[in-house]
Amino acid sequence: MQLIHSPPSPFVRKVRVTLIETDQQDAVELVDVATTPLKTASEAAAANPLGKIPALVRPDGPALHDSRVICRFLSARAGANLYPEDAIWDVLTLEATADGLLDAAVLMVYEHRLRPADMVYEPWLDAQWSKVSGALDALNARWMSHLYGPDTIGHIAVGCALGYLDFRHADRDWRKGRDGLAAWYGTFAERGSMQTTIPTA
Structure with missing residues (x-):
């Protein structure tokens, strides 16, 4: 999987913390992009029709976007209990x-x-x-x-x-x-x- 991301984004950080807390960081490649609301990175636009980050590109399904969706997916994937x-x-x-x-x-x-x-x-x-x-x-x-x-x-x-x-x-x-x-x-x-x-x- 690939995470379309930019390190300063707090929503990206939320996903990255979730990856670490659920021991899945090695399953995701970080793809760093420079993007703003006025100039959307091509990688962000390809993964998310809204052009926003983070977006999680999966090999077996459509990319997921919005940190809430991605974090819930990661919790379920790891069998974690972040959403009891x-x-x-x-x-x-x-x-x-x-x-x-x-x-x-x-x-x-x-x-x-x-x-x-x-x-x-x-x-x-x-x-x-x-x-x-x-x-x-x-x-x-x-x-x-x-x-x-x-x-x-x-x-x-x-x-x-x-x-x-x-x-x-x-x-x-x-x-x-x-x-x-x-x-x-x-x-x-x-x-x-x-x-x-x-x-x-």
Whole structure:
């Protein structure tokens, strides 16, 4: 299998962490691409009609795209329990919260990177950060007992989301007022899968 990817992408990191946590990294070749919403890499377009990464190219079926689909496939392929049936709706909601946080955080990066400086719209940035803050507050207030429970895709998704905030939005200080979440992440970030996949610019 081939993973169409770019190392800075937090959604790619989520898949890579899942590969490591399920001991499948040797089954996947990493195909590095440079792609943006304004200039889609040909490999990304060939694997995903939306032109987005990550995409997982399989030898025995159509390519899979969207990190949620890929991670669920990898969990099933390995016989892992990242999506436990007895907590499935909580797990999926936690994953969606982390991914939604990332959607907003990535849009903030694109606002600066893809627009001319004189066209950057500050109210848009503020609105996106409000979404990030709301997700962080919910994680800190409602989800800590889950995060300290058995490992699921929710843990991986949240860990990668918080890592992305440190990577691209360190000046926003997401830890302030969220001691529980910050303490959890301090431990989770030390996992081998997280250390191996630390993004670079």
